[in-house]
Amino acid sequence: xxxxxxxxxxxxxxxxxxxxxxxxxxxxxxxxxxxxxxxxxxxxxxxxxxxxxxxxxxxxxxxxxxxxxxxxxxxxxxxxxxxxxxxxxxxxxxxxxxxxxxxxxxxxxxxxxxxxxxxxxxxxxxxxxxxxxxxxxxxxxxxxxxxxxxxxxxxxxxxxxxxxxxxxxxxxxxxxxxxxxxxxxxxxxxxxxxxxxxxxxxxxxxxxxx
Amino acid sequence: xxxxxxxxxxxxxxxxxxxxxxxxxxxxxxxxxxxxxxxxxxxxxxxxxxxxxxxxxxxxxxxxxxxxxxxxxxxxxxxxxxxxxxxxxxxxxxxxxxxxxxxxxxxxxxxxxxxxxxxxxxxxxxxxxxxxxxxxxxxxxxxxxxxxxxxxxxxxxxxxxxxxxxxxxxxxxxxxxxxxxxxxxxxxxxxxxxxxxxxxxxxxxxxxxxxxxxxxxxxx
Numbered sequence: 001x002x003x004x005x006x007x008x009x010x011x012x013x014x015x016x017x018x019x020x021x022x023x024x025x026x027x028x029x030x031x032x033x034x035x036x037x038x039x040x041x042x043x044x045x046x047x048x049x050x051x052x053x054x055x056x057x058x059x060x061x062x063x064x065x066x067x068x069x070x071x072x073x074x075x076x077x078x079x080x081x082x083x084x085x086x087x088x089x090x091x092x093x094x095x096x097x098x099x100x101x102x103x104x105x106x107x108x109x110x111x112x113x114x115x116x117x118x119x120x121x122x123x124x125x126x127x128x129x130x131x132x133x134x135x136x137x138x139x140x141x142x143x144x145x146x147x148x149x150x151x152x153x154x155x156x157x158x159x160x161x162x163x164x165x166x167x168x169x170x171x172x173x174x175x176x177x178x179x180x181x182x183x184x185x186x187x188x189x190x191x192x193x194x195x196x197x198x199x200x201x202x203x204x205x206x207x208x209x210x
Numbered sequence: 211x212x213x214x215x216x217x218x219x220x221x222x223x224x225x226x227x228x229x230x231x232x233x234x235x236x237x238x239x240x241x242x243x244x245x246x247x248x249x250x251x252x253x254x255x256x257x258x259x260x261x262x263x264x265x266x267x268x269x270x271x272x273x274x275x276x277x278x279x280x281x282x283x284x285x286x287x288x289x290x291x292x293x294x295x296x297x298x299x300x301x302x303x304x305x306x307x308x309x310x311x312x313x314x315x316x317x318x319x320x321x322x323x324x325x326x327x328x329x330x331x332x333x334x335x336x337x338x339x340x341x342x343x344x345x346x347x348x349x350x351x352x353x354x355x356x357x358x359x360x361x362x363x364x365x366x367x368x369x370x371x372x373x374x375x376x377x378x379x380x381x382x383x384x385x386x387x388x389x390x391x392x393x394x395x396x397x398x399x400x401x402x403x404x405x406x407x408x409x410x411x412x413x414x415x416x417x418x419x420x421x422x423x424x425x426x427x428x429x430x
Contacts (some may be wrong), residue, residue, distance in 0.1 A: 020239040022287075023242050023243050023246070023283060023302075023358040024242070024304070025302075025304030026246065026301060027248065028295055029300045029301065029304065029306050031294070032306035033296075035250060035253040035310065036246060036316065036317065037317065039318065040249055040317045040319045041249055042245075042319075044244070044249065044322060045235075045244065047322070047323075049234045058216075067365060072351070089326050089329035090325075090327075091329070094332070094376075095335065110363060111216075111217050111362050112215055112216055112217075112262075112360060113262055122234065123234055125228065125232050126232060126236075126278065127226050130226070130278075131217055131220070132224050132225060132226045134217040135218065135228070138219060138225075139364075139403075139411070147226040147227070147228075148226070148228065156414075157414045157416070158412075159400075159418070160417040160418070163420070164360045164362060164420050164421065165332075165376070166379060166394055167376060167396075167398075167420050168378075191238060
């Protein structure tokens with residue numbers, strides 16, 4: 001599927017306008033028929049635009065870094081460990097946490113559509129849903145990491161998880177060095193969205209100071 | 211179906227280009243198309259597997275040329291029309307021209323939080339024993355159904371190892387057809403990169419898919 005960067009010609013512009021009109025028309029029809037309530041639509045949008053996003057996952061990761069008992073629960077049964085924060089439900093009914101180690105780096109994809117752990121990461125970014133990522137990460141994950149400016153040590157193996165069923169995967173990156181004694185809140189600031197998908201690494205204390 | 215959605219291993223799409231500080235939605239119509247898709251599933255009474263099939267079931271050139279939410283929206287229109295909930299003349303005029311069909315449920319604002327929080331778990335009880343256990347060698351079957359399936363082409367015919375017995379889950383190939391949930395054992399199956407991509411592939415890469423039992427056959 002094409003990305004938004006492709007939409008810069010007049011042709012594409014008019015196509016988008018047509019889509020805009022069509023979406024509006026359908027919403028009106030469905031509302032007039034009583035099938036949808038626009039106030040419910042507003043709430044759905046607000047939920048994923050304002051409330052649910054990667055800060056949720058960052059809190060989970062930070063707790064896994066700071067609290068060994070929580071870490072154990074998370075790797076044993078992630079869905080319930082994540083629900084301790086109140087994060088649960090749609091597109092996160094069955095979550096598995098993946099542990100990055102010096103020996104193995106995990107990356108998550110959905111080659112067939114766009115499966116993604118909504119309760120902890122929100123809606124997926126465009127690149128995650130795009131053909132370049134979905135086609136290439138299963139065959140050339142190091143090349144994809146290079147697109148993100150990430151180089152792994154030679155000895156680190158890569159495991160790619162293709163989300164072909166209703167299991168949703170959350171990568172738990174390695175805790176950065178130099179963070180001993182940090183609070184969960186401060187650790188959470190190091191956790192990026194991409195580090196929980198596997199296309200990035202957490203920030204370092206130095207990055208945070210910038 | 212062997213459609214354009216099954217992208218794993220294809221070449222030529224170019225680099226992955228992340229967008230710095232990307233917004234959740236890129237246009238107002240994307241917001242509405244997203245929310246309409248979620249809300250219409252209740253009166254539409256379709257399941258997620260039917261939705262996925264409606265999205266992938268279009269000519270590959272068309273699928274690849276459309277943006278993500280354009281695919282969502284086209285699938286939504288198609289499913290509404292198929293079920294007789296909306297007619298072409300209504301979409302064209304932007305108004306309801308025919309009496310609404312009775313529907314079992316709609317999404318009220320007061321239910322949004324609860325519906326999202328509940329989600330739709332797909333694990334089911336079963337009395338059947340799982341055929342495979344962790345460590346078993348399996349081959350992904352060579353299948354080419356024209357209907358919905360979640361076995362990607364790049365693993366078909368390839369040999370892997372059962373890494374985890376996940377549980378018994380709704381079987382999409384059946385559920386997408388409206389033929390019932392037909393729950394089946396689901397496994398995480400690990401494939402070495404070289405098994406998938408040949409001898410020149412990176413030996414330090416492994417890929418897993420989650421595969422239902424009917425997709426797999428034992429390897430002696």
